[in-house]
Amino acid sequence: MTARTADWDPSHYLRFSDERSRPFVDLLARVPGTPRTVLDLGVGPGHLVAALHARWPDAVVTGVDSSPAMVEQARAEHGDDAEFVLADLADYVPDGVPDLVVSNAALQWVPGHLDVLARWRDLLAAADDGAGRALAVQVPGNQDAPSHVLLRELAAAPSYARWTEGTARPHVHRAEEYLDVLAQPGWTVDAWETTYLHVLQGADAVFTWISATGARPVLAALPDDVRPAFVAEYKARLRAAYPERAYGTVLPFRRAFVVATRD
Template identity: 55%
Template sequence: MPHSWDPQRYLTYADERGRPFVDLLSRVAAAAPAVVVDLGCGPGNLTRLLVERWPRAVVSGLDSSPEMIAAARSTEPRAAFEVADLREWTPEPGSVDVLVSNATLQWVPGHLELLPTLLRAVRPGGWLAFQVPANFDQPSHTLRAELADLPPYDEHTRGIASPASHDAAVYLGALSVLGCDVDAWETTYLHVLTGDDPVFTWVSGTGARPTLEALPPDLRTDFERDFKQRLRAAYPTRAGRVVLPFRRVFVVAQAPA
């Protein structure tokens, strides 16, 4: 079931969402790449970091969301952006020096099988780097799924997009078999959030968005009320702050020379 993205909602916690991207890039040892591609570039605020790090490179970004690409084009005019599904992306083999994907592959069913295709786009000795959320067992996801399975919501939420990822060791194994030198690790961030229902604000811009868009307006209002109530109990406010633990998996692979 298709859904749209809201760049402004997504950017509500831009600093917190951007930190994993910075941590990922810190382990990419490309000195002077000529071609850099950002798969799932979103609103382009992080693609800008690629342009700034490698100013001589041709930097491009792809995203399946027209809304995100429109925002990206206004955010970073030095990069080229295109609306495209990464599953259908067909660059020349070995044409990319650095291929980056930040918090995108979790939305691609069976993305582990896509890794050989992505790696073929990378030149010998080039870099494939990605990070994916790995917190799908946490209340921010499980409470949404449990509520969506209840009537009257369930008849509208069957078959919605559901993100998923693997442990770091799985990605390491898959890329090592392909001859890559792989650095894979995980980090749990403790995001300290403020404001009214901050965890709902966070998830409504990402993981919960397909569920919310699948509901008609009247049921969406009821769902949001019930979901917020459950999230408040799972993530209590203390001294005006809410702590959101967020586990992420990182992979930096250098293609065989």
């Protein structure tokens, strides 16, 4: 059975934009060389194209996303800086082979994305001038955090399970698993994990964060007359797990990174 998804809300996603953007900047800092062409898989609303151009001002960027709302906003606000394509990340095939394939917080929504990474690895390796081509990926690794555990438990409760069963769930692997896929002969791979301590401002800040991302499919699946009760109970559980402090609410967030470069 195919997992049920819902389209993204760009304005909601861009809340806490600085915190969401930081891992992408950290990822780019570890990519060597000067790519001329960059393919961004899961480009979202296009706001991070500026980070690519800050790193490589002359690079030609193509952004791909499966969300019509995200691509529409990216084209409207950043269309002069990149080309944006509406396509499924799992099977997208570009016209040519880019120097750099990058993906930030997107592949967790692609079932079997280790196979997708292997396909991109092979595509880059097959290029006649493949030396120096690179693949750089960052994915959230917090599926065992209270935010996600509480979401799964509540969604499975008898009051909600009839609607939430089959909704899409993000899936990630440990950094060493990405290393294992990409560390083939002829490749140099840098893989690591980082836990950020985001200090979020505002009431129910963790709910605001996750409702734009990991909880989005569950919330969209609930009927309008049922969703408010779910939200109220979920917020209460999140407040207990992530108490607000005088300076804000701390959200520990683990992420996995990998940069693979063709020798």
